[in-house]
Amino acid sequence: MVAKTLFGFEDLLADELKSLGAGKVSVGNRMVSFYGDKGFMYKANLCCRTAIKILKPIHQGNVGNEKDLYDFIQSIAWDEYLDVDDTFAIYATVFSEAFTHSHYVSLKVKDAIVDKFRKEEGRRPDVDTDYPDLTIDIHIQHNSCTVSLDSSGKSLHQRGYRNKTNIAPINxxxxxxxxxxxxxxxxxxxxxxxxxxxxxxxxxxxxxxxxPPNLNRKExxxxxxxxxxxxxxxxxxxxxxxxxxxxxxxxxxxxxxxxxxxxxxxxxxxxxxxxxxxxxxxxxxxxxxxxxxxxxxxxxxxxxxxxxxxxxxxxxxxxxxxxxxxxxxxxxxxxxxxxxxxxxxxxxxxxxxxxxxxxxxxxxxxxxxxxxxxxxxxxxx
Structure with missing residues (x-):
């Protein structure tokens, strides 16, 4: 799994994850990768003070062009994660010579998912960027594409306790x-x-x-x-x-x-x-x-x-x-x-x-x- 954080807090987050029992913790740029089961994913969301998101990678592949991306996304068994009556949203981050626009990547991923459902079930799930049932994270680094599920939803800085704010509130x-x-x-x-x-x-x-910092979070x-x-x-x-x-x-x-x-x-x-x-x-x-x-x-x-x-x-x-x-x-x-x-x-x-x-x-x-x-x-x- 991958936990995202703010610049300069990577080592703090790594220490948090280790203390919670994560395995194979590795520090990256504004992120920390680690191993854990479903229960640990729940615990990381509930207890990590310096995490913004907890992502669960589900597939990784090489994509050199638009067709590669479409075919790769279609190869995923989406019915394991998404029901046809559910809604979904896609967010993409790209650092690639072949893909330069994250919004375009999101659209192509969406097309691949809905086309797969239409072909297999005759219907398709809808997109809902406000309250989706499933949020899909796409990260393309050069030709490597990682597809993850966002287990957090709204950023984990939204603890659920701050109902009143003033000018320039701190995150x-x-x-x-x-x-x-x-x-x-x-x-x-x-x-x-x-x-x-x-x-x-x-x-x-x-x-x-x-x-736990996210004890007051609604969902x-x-x-x-x-x-x-x-x-x-x-x-x-x-x-x-x-x-x-x-x-x-x-x-x-x-x-x-x-x-x-x-x-x-x-x-x-x-x-x-x-x-x-x-x-x-x-x-x-x-x-x-x-x-x-x-x-x-x-x-x-x-x-x-x-x-x-x-x-x-x-x-x-x-x-x-x-x-x-x-x-x-x-x-x-x-x-x-x-x-x-x-x-x-x-x-x-x-x-x-x-x-x-x-x-x-x-x-x-x-x-x-x-x-x-x-x-x-x-x-x-």
Missing amino acids: EVLAAGLLMRSGWKGNTHFLDPMCGSGTIAIEAAMIACNI FAFEKWLDWDMDLFETIEEACLNKIRKFDYTITGMDLTNATVKKAMLNVESANLSEFITIKEGNFFESKKSVEGPLQMLFNPPYGERLEVDIPEFYKQIGDTLKQNYPGTIAWFITSNMEGLKNVGLRPSRKIKVFNGKLESRLVRYEMYEGSRKAKYNKDV
Whole structure:
């Protein structure tokens, strides 16, 4: 099988799959291949925090031209996957000299499938790109064509808990990946001081408590497959729920306006995480650390793309607030504004390249010590 992910998260996804029990895990470009049975496919969809799609390859062949593609698709026993009364959709990705238009490839695959059904049954299944019973993924690399079934359906970042959004909400898979990249495991207090819709705080709580990220999702594509096994899925879901653990620290989200805070609170309630997360109204630049012991912070400040702020001043205030008001804190944030970073006035201990959508960004880490860094060093020595 193949799990798709975002740029830079391939190793995180590989580690997730291994921990879940996948075999022969291999990292590629924005994807990870692995081996597993039907039950593992269900578990991967339910539990992988950094996966966008889980694909199940069913056939692979060489295609050098349009006729090769048509004949190859017709050679597949589609009645094993699709009933004549079902609907289907096709999505194609091509990196080939012979095939240059993905939409054209999708049309040819559709023709081959419906012609096969007409010939064998006198009727054909319909195409439905909104709510198909079966989603077919076509990937052509040079002359190699892989046909896969999309077991996820809608992207796995659509967890099912976020009913209310604000301007520039962060993708749930991106939020989870950033948390995992930061080393968050739930062993300190946590703060998102610019929480927006509450996504980072929610993903942080699910990681801390080992809650399956897609537990609130309404459906997966595999639930419409001809071999759908509800009893097997419920057994796997119950086993995952039995691994949920308690959390002994605090997770807090903060934002500037009451309207934003209310939306975040509704999303937290939708995720059934109100007992773990506190959302409050407040200005980060006027705040101070309010917990004893270590604190981890991760947030997504404005970049100046969709939210207009005075970038130099805003990022300077971030640095000043961290330095003056948050001792004993490991602070991470993501930004695509490289000029803004120069105004923070602190030297990051790590700087990791990531993408927020199409925006090349950096995930940066700042270590705010209790007292001076020199004192911290001498204590450690």
